[in-house]
Amino acid sequence: MKAVCWEGTEDVRTLNVADPAILNPRDVIVRVRATAICGSDLHLYGGMIPSMQAGDILGHEFMGEVVETGAAITSLQVGDRVVVPFAIACGGCFFCKKQLFSLCDNSNPNAALAETMYGYSGSGLFGYSHIYGGYAGGQAEYVRVPFADVGAFKLTPNVTDEQAVFLADILPTGYMAAENCGIEPGDTVAVWGCGPVGLMAMKSAVLLGAERVIAIDRIPERLQLAVQFAGAEPLNYEDEGVLERLHDLTYGQGPDRCIDAVGMEAHGTTVDAWYDRIKQAVYLGTDRPHALREAIQACRKGGTVSIPGVYGGLLDKLPFGAAFAKGLKFAMGQTHVHKYLDLLMEKIETSQIDPAQIISHRGTLDDAPGLYETFRNKQDACTKIVLTP
Ligand SMILES: [Zn+2]
Numbered sequence: 001m002k003a004v005c006w007e008g009t010e011d012v013r014t015l016n017v018a019d020p021a022i023l024n025p026r027d028v029i030v031r032v033r034a035t036a037i038c039g040s041d042l043h044l045y046g047g048m049i050p051s052m053q054a055g056d057i058l059g060h061e062f063m064g065e066v067v068e069t070g071a072a073i074t075s076l077q078v079g080d081r082v083v084v085p086f087a088i089a090c091g092g093c094f095f096c097k098k099q100l101f102s103l104c105d106n107s108n109p110n111a112a113l114a115e116t117m118y119g120y121s122g123s124g125l126f127g128y129s130h131i132y133g134g135y136a137g138g139q140a141e142y143v144r145v146p147f148a149d150v151g152a153f154k155l156t157p158n159v160t161d162e163q164a165v166f167l168a169d170i171l172p173t174g175y176m177a178a179e180n181c182g183i184e185p186g187d188t189v190a191v192w193g194c195g196p197v198g199l200m201a202m203k204s205a206v207l208l209g210a211e212r213v214i215a216i217d218r219i220p221e222r223l224q225l226a227v228q229f230a231g232a233e234p235l236n237y238e239d240e241g242v243l244e245r246l247h248d249l250t251y252g253q254g255p256d257r258c259i260d261a262v263g264m265e266a267h268g269t270t271v272d273a274w275y276d277r278i279k280q281a282v283y284l285g286t287d288r289p290h291a292l293r294e295a296i297q298a299c300r301k302g303g304t305v306s307i308p309g310v311y312g313g314l315l316d317k318l319p320f321g322a323a324f325a326k327g328l329k330f331a332m333g334q335t336h337v338h339k340y341l342d343l344l345m346e347k348i349e350t351s352q353i354d355p356a357q358i359i360s361h362r363g364t365l366d367d368a369p370g371l372y373e374t375f376r377n378k379q380d381a382c383t384k385i386v387l388t389p
């Protein structure tokens, strides 16, 4: 089959590889109908995530059709159209029973690697390095889905393939980020980053009752999309100081809820942002937490900082004193996708949200290498890429 393979830093190729096969009774094989390139795939592309190996198949956002089922699968049949959460969960462990699916204890065969770094391991992830299990991803014609009885969700006919691919990660991730804020009526929510997760977080914040949403970015087209898609107020940090502007927009109080949808590769125009870039360039730092620093500094007293943006290592120069002094609440982590799929499928079916509106580029698996580069360079107003094999 054809698959998009990571061959090294900034080297992605579409290659012919062996077809996947059923390995366990709870597996299914899915023929991919749509798959997306995610902002967090760019961390792999840029060589920011350790333990990638040449030949690893990328992709954790995909949907398709079941073509083969393992002996223990009774809930799915050949021909079912399904979406697959990016986090792999067994459904039966301590964490899965608490609906903390992305913290599943049974789906990462390389847990020891993550335990060395983090104390304990999260779940396995599709197409996201060997620390997260080394699972082949879905930017391919076929993919093996483990624990498919809990990890492949049948789609209703009213949800299109392009809408469904957003259910694998981006929409639940934005929704959980907004839910983690604990939004109250009248709240102002500030969101750093107008990428796909930021946009879904903004729209979800509105659905959860936010009165105002402020979108922070530096690319005019991305800010414009935030205005159109979520009714956000745009704030371009290259034109004005973020802290000053947020202070003014909230009558001197600060946003009630702050969402960092940027993560480890933040850009910035302030001194701390340059400090991060230099440290990272000489391998003295793993992450560039400029957006997170700003969110902590901007947030109103007693507010919430929610972090869907991905971080990997040790964060430097975080204003923890400010967080403590203001009594902030924090929430973060990989998304418990399984928990949200029924709810979000209904929100798509009832037209409360149409995530496919933010797709900017479409292509085939063969187009992937060029599209990775376009996306990385933020060229051509590239916000979201969907590939059909
Ligand atoms: Zn993703």
Ligand SMILES: [Zn+2]
Binding pocket: 089, 090, 091, 092, 093, 094, 095, 096, 097, 103, 104, 105, 106, 107
């Ligand atoms: Zn589990």
